[in-house]
Amino acid sequence: MREYTSPGEIQVAADTNLTDALWEAASANPTRPALAHRVGDRFVEWSTQQFADEVQAVAKGLMALGVEKGDKVCIYSGTRIEWTVLDFAIWAAGGVTVPIYETSSAEQVEWIVSDSGAVALMAESTELKAEYDSVADKLPTCTNVFVIDDGALEELKQKGSDIDDDAVRERASSVVGSDMATLVYTSGTTGRPKGCVISHYNFAWDATQVAAALPEFLKPGESTLLFLPLAHIFARVIQTSCIRSGVLLAFSTGIPNLLEELKIFQPTFLIAVPRVFEKVFNGAQQKAHGEGKGKIFDKAAAVAEDYSRQSEAGKVGLGTKVLHAIFDKLVYSKLRDAMGGRVRVAVSGGAALGERLGHFYNGIGIPILEGYGLTETTAGATINTPAASRVGTIGKPVPGASVKIADDGEILLKGGLIFQGYYNNPEATEEVMDGEWFHTGDLGALDGEGFVRITGRKKEILVTAGGKNVAPAVLEDRMRAHALISQAMVIGDGEPFIAALITLDAEALPAWAENNDKPSKEAADLKDDPDLQAEIQSAIDEANKAVSKAESIRTYRILPDDFEVGNELTPTLKVKRNVVGEKYGDVIAEIYNS
Incomplete structure (x- = not known):
């Protein structure tokens, strides 16, 4: 089979927008829990009506700032309840949400704000605002900057207190499906990020079809704990689908607290x-x-x-x-x-x-x-x-x-x-x-x-000097299955054989070192240890079972440091091959010249 279309499409009106479902839910089920966030050792819930009221009040603040229909507003923050409030408030004010990862560099922030022409930016913390401030003089369109940790939402609500509620609803209802909802800059593994224009119809259509495909848990009474970055489109669609489906959406305070918070909140499904x-x-x-x-x-x-x-x-x-x-x-x-x-x-x-x-x-x-x-x-x-x-x-x-x-x-x-x-x-x-x-x-x-x-991946296919096509993902996925391996990058494009660059898991390595009576627990000290190399070789042997001999990894090198988001990794943990290749060019040269 070369082509397939899934049946069962739910029709979405051409004039739809992403706030319609929120106002409808608040009217039909005002007391139903919609969001939850952590306060102390528990999660506090917001009703649908409370969420809608908060969105409306913040939207009035954005309108008071002068945000017009189609204006871009950046959210430069990690995942938190305020992110979702701001997202819907921007839509209610007729604006376009432009996400920025909290791990982004000042140069990346400058590019996204400049290319989008954003008129306002919501920074999570004073630290992120300082990052923005270092390039602010090059961004004349962005005239309003707020800090979420310093009470940005309350400040916006106060600014909009004189605006009538009906003005927000009128602005929100002027938005139709073909209007831009969000401008998401792909992190990419090469070059400058490109801004993806996603319309209200795109978002509403996809969220509707996803809910139709997963009725078993995208429905009232279900709950999930969100810890993925809302700057990524995957988390945004989950956010939107949950709110449209009546699912209780809770916000984790971060990956380090995830296991603790899973026990506190007890979600019914995970993303x-x-x-x-x-x-x-x-x-x-x-x-x-x-x-x-x-x-x-x-x-x-x-x-x-x-x-x-x-x-x-x-x-x-x-x-x-x-x-x-x-x-x-x-x-x-x-x-x-x-x-x-309960998952x-x-x-x-x-x-x-x-x-x-x-x-x-x-x-x-x-x-x-x-x-x-x-x-x-x-x-x-x-x-x-x-x-x-x-x-x-x-x-x-x-x-x-x-x-x-x-x-x-x-x-x-x-x-x-x-x-x-x-x-x-x-x-x-x-x-x-x-x-x-x-x-x-x-x-x-x-x-x-x-x-x-x-x-x-079409662009990641390696072609060896012998003309053999090799898909790195098959080998890399298998290697990462080993507890000691954090990241793996297969190399060998244009070379006589396939090799791999390996980084070690900073959490697993100390325990392994202690169990094996090693004097050090650092990757830089252990990378040449025979016992460690035997462990890594076992992972490579397992990976090689999935491919032919010509595609198999012949040798490897353990790198002294793990890859980091913002440097060698994208925010979704994809390896930036060009960055790694440049940074460890001497290691690669040694492999093929020795």
């Missing part, structure tokens, strides 16, 4: 990127080995994978059933409790999950529904669902969306989710659009039922 699921698995495995229970955990993990694979095939063997029941009491129930105890399902996106982890979590009773999308497709393009799931695939297109595999294997997408183009960059837009079809840059395959499988 995360693969690295989070990898860290949970690796952490549990490392803890078990440190307590002398490593063999039990490893056997339990293998049984969980077997149970999932056999279930998918339609028949679970008696021996597997018995072992699964035993390990459910000994191991799996504890893992479910660590995730809050029934999780959604993974942003990068490839890998079959091993998918089967493991499915086997312990928390199926992970892997999805796929890009900023240009308003995030949610394909998704596995409880009713139609196949581990190792990215699912089928959301209802009404189409997927096509081009002659060269590239995945093309079409539907109401496709963005309006790159801001101020028609040439770049023409490069990725072929009529209604968007070129994703990813390579994949489509089976007879419409499930899509990612096989590689």
Whole structure:
């Protein structure tokens, strides 16, 4: 099969906008919990009416500042309840939200504010405001800057106190589906970020189809804890889908507090990127080995994978059933409790999950529904669902969306989710659009039922000196499954053989060093240690099982420092290959010249 369109599209009106659903929800279910944020050792809920009132009051403040329909307003902040209030308030004022990651450099902030022509910026903290201030003299359009930690929302509410409520509703209702809702700058792995123009219709259409695809948990009475960056389109679509579906959306105070907050809030489903699921698995495995229970955990993990694979095939063997029941009491129930105890399902996106982890979590009773999308497709393009799931695939297109595999294997997408183009960059837009079809840059395959499988990244395919095409992702995903490996980058384009650059996990390494009586716990000191190298070699041997000999990793080097977001990693933890290649050019040269 080369093309597939998912049935069941829910029609979305052309004149829709993203605040309509909020006003309707506040009118129909004013007391229903909508948002929650942490205060002390508990989560405090906001009703739908309280949320709508807050949005309206802040929108009046933006209008008092002079924000007009179509004006751009930047949110330079990590994920928090104020982010969502500001997002909807900007829309209610007729404005366009321009997200900026809190990890962005001053140069990146300057580019985004300048290119977008933003008239206002909401910084999370005085530290981030100082980052902005260092380039502010080059940004004449941005005349209003507020600090969220210093009471930005209250200040805006006071400024708008003289504006009538009806004025906000009138402004909000003037926005139609074709109007720009958000301008999201793709982090990218090369070059300056490009601004993706996403309309109100794009957002509403995708959120509607995602909710239609996942009715089991995108409905009133369900809840999730958001810890992904709202500057990323994936989290924004989840935010919008939850609010439109009546799901209680809580905000984590950050990844370091996640396990504690999962136990406090006890969500019914989770949304995360693969690295989070990898860290949970690796952490549990490392803890078990440190307590002398490593063999039990490893056997339990293998049984969980077997149970999932056999279930998918339609028949679970008696021996597997018995072992699964035993390990459910000994191991799996504890893992479910660590995730809050009420999580029934999780959604993974942003990068490839890998079959091993998918089967493991499915086997312990928390199926992970892997999805796929890009900023240009308003995030949610394909998704596995409880009713139609196949581990190792990215699912089928959301209802009404189409997927096509081009002659060269590239995945093309079409539907109401496709963005309006790159801001101020028609040439770049023409490069990725072929009529209604968007070129994703990813390579994949489509089976007879419409499930899509990612096989590689078109621009990341390495071609060795011998002419062999190698997809790095296959090898890198397998290597990162090892507890000691944080990041892995496969190299060898134009070279005689394939090699890898490895960074070590800063959390797992000290425990391994202590258990193996090593005098140091630092990567820089241990990278040449024979025992450590044997561990890494075992991970590489496992990865090489997935490829032919010509594609296999022949050698590797352990780097002294892990990759960091903003430097070698994008905010969604994708490796910036050009940055790593430049920074460690001497290491790469040594590999191929020795």
